[in-house]
């Protein structure tokens with residue numbers, strides 16, 4: 158339990174709230190610290206699945222705002238040759254056009270037997286943007302007949318954070334194999350055909366919590382939140 162003196166600043170703030178009379182113990186203050194007083198942070202993504210993963214990963218620490226929450230409905234161009242470059246474009250777009258400090262992530266699935274493809278082209282590998290069924294069909298087709306030991310792959314996530322005029326980068330990755338058919342209906346994107354080395358099943362068969370614990374995005378976000386905790 159933190160020292161009550163640490164709450165003095167918040168008490169001043171709370172004095173202006175109508176419901177102060179109900180705040181009769183430190184547990185209530187702690188609740189407010191974790192919820193109503195949580196800091197906002199903008200996540201520059203149009204992908205609802207990624208947004209929901211991030212909200213879960215940062216729950217209790219940050220209130221993650223979406224692009225819609227800040228009135229941004231732009232189709233931000235992702236024209237860089239690397240996932241780091243695309244993450245940079247998205248974060249800079251939000252900062253330049255909307256003025257918010259923010260972070261973005263870009264993720265690629267790198268399959269060794271395909272020379273690292275789809276990589277930066279993961280979203281539209283099958284020809285149509287964000288059509289996961291087509292993307293998976295193409296991967297399974299290209300890997301047809303390739304034995305398990307040569308189906309090695311990894312998800313790699315690059316996060317770019319723009320904060321107080323500075324840019325910071327974080328990376329997370331998870332090694333695994335591409336399965337020969339779909340498994341499970343959980344997650345999104347390529348999750349049904351990716352089995353991490355440290356798990357017995359595909360991402361598609363995991364709960365959100367199980368995936369977040371070992372995923373590329375979970376690992377990159379852990380570094381981001383660790384960094385943010387040194388700044389608050």
Ligand code: ITT
Pocket residue numbers: 201202203204207235262263264265266279280287289292344345346347348360372374
């Ligand atoms: P934003 O650019 O709006 O953030 P996006 O869908 O384009 O969303 P990414 O560029 O980061 O997201 O990822 C490219 C694709 O890679 C994405 O559309 C999915 O097909 C796949 N992908 C990303 N993260 C994944 C994950 O955790 N599990 C499975 N597939 C994933």
